[in-house]
Amino acid sequence: MTGADIMKDIRREYERDRAAAESRRGERQAEIYAEIPRVAEIDAEISRIGIAMTRRAISGGGSGGDGGIGNLTREREGLLAASRFPADYLTNVHKCPKCHDTGRAGAEECDCLKARVIDAYCGYSGLMSDVFARENFDTFDITLYSASKDPKFGVSPRQSVKAAYALCVKFCADFGEVYKNLLFYGSAGLGKTFMLNCVAGELLRKGRSVVYQTAGALFKRVEELRFGARENAGAARLMELVMECDLLIIDDLGAEFATSVTIAELFNIINTRLLSRRPVCISTNLTPDELKAQYSERIVSRLHGDYVKVAFFGEDIRLGKRYGRV
Numbered sequence: 281m282t283g284a285d286i287m288k289d290i291r292r293e294y295e296r297d298r299a300a301a302e303s304r305r306g307e308r309q310a311e312i313y314a315e316i317p318r319v320a321e322i323d324a325e326i327s328r329i330g331i332a333m334t335r336r337a338i339s340g341g342g343s344g345g346d347g348g349i350g351n352l353t354r355e356r357e358g359l360l361a362a363s364r365f366p367a368d369y370l371t372n373v374h375k376c377p378k379c380h381d382t383g384r385a386g387a388e389e390c391d392c393l394k395a396r397v398i399d400a401y402c403g404y405s406g407l408m409s410d411v412f413a414r415e416n417f418d419t420f421d422i423t424l425y426s427a428s429k430d431p432k433f434g435v436s437p438r439q440s441v442k443a444a445y446a447l448c449v450k451f452c453a454d455f456g457e458v459y460k461n462l463l464f465y466g467s468a469g470l471g472k473t474f475m476l477n478c479v480a481g482e483l484l485r486k487g488r489s490v491v492y493q494t495a496g497a498l499f500k501r502v503e504e505l506r507f508g509a510r511e512n513a514g515a516a517r518l519m520e521l522v523m524e525c526d527l528l529i530i531d532d533l534g535a536e537f538a539t540s541v542t543i544a545e546l547f548n549i550i551n552t553r554l555l556s557r558r559p560v561c562i563s564t565n566l567t568p569d570e571l572k573a574q575y576s577e578r579i580v581s582r583l584h585g586d587y588v589k590v591a592f593f594g595e596d597i598r599l600g601k602r603y604g605r606v
């Protein structure tokens with residue numbers, strides 16, 4: 281699915297939402313009419329007067345006051361205020377009260393549109409995605425990690441992951457106040473993506489915008505943009521989000537096929553977000569040395585200088601089972 285298709289789908293979704301809002305309004309009106317028939321009479325009367333006034337105005341006649349509309353409106357308001365219906369029963373019918381399901385709030389894009397674009401591209405959302413129900417700080421189980429000391433690291437995997445867990449909880453708690461980037465590294469199957477999901481879910485719940493991309497998917501978009509940027513408004517939009525969202529997550533860096541173009545773009549993303557002090561979390565199965573071999577020196581020097589490095593290690597078979605990699 282291309283970016284343009286995604287935007288088309290989103291527009292269609294908004295059309296459906298507006299139609300649903302209209303029919304909801306109709307149902308509620310029928311409900312009110314059934315319970316307070318006088319309101320139906322008033323509405324019919326107001327519309328009759330309105331039509332007559334328009335006719336007179338077109339044929340050049342005088343306006344002759346409001347024809348009683350003011351009184352009728354007041355009577356209607358009084359009836360509804362005394363009823364069980366909330367004051368905004370007929371107007372509060374949209375999914376998004378801010379933009380009335382148009383995606384635009386004045387000249388700006390509504391937040392709900394931003395959220396839908398993020399959903400469509402990143403498969404992440406504060407509303408959907410049962411992944412956060414399964415993978416969150418409450419379900420992260422450090423006892424799956426071995427408690428015996430790793431000779432290379434001098435601590436046990438459990439001790440290490442406990443510290444990583446605490447670091448990530450703090451990262452979320454301080455988010456927006458303390459600027460920090462995280463780099464998770466270590467072999468596959470040790471819970472790096474799980475931990476990223478914990479962070480993403482926590483921040484989404486706090487109303488932050490989070491864009492999640494595997495490095496492979498991200499660089500595919502970059503290529504898409506390069507070959508046909510103008511026709512591809514959706515991919516361009518994604519790149520804006522990648523630059524501007526509150527937290528960018530790049531999962532599985534190093535698994536993708538890196539080209540000079542994607543390497544340049546990765547540098548651009550990392551550097552732009554550094555300059556604007558917008559946090560990034562990256563996970564990679566590569567060691568710091570392997571990263572250096574695969575990417576340019578200037579990328580790696582930024583990852584070293586400005587990222588808190590978090591090692592994931594251990595060989596626990598239960599971990600492999602848990603993360604579905606064995």
Ligand SMILES: [Zn+2]
Nearest residue numbers: 376379390392
């Ligand atoms: Zn909206």
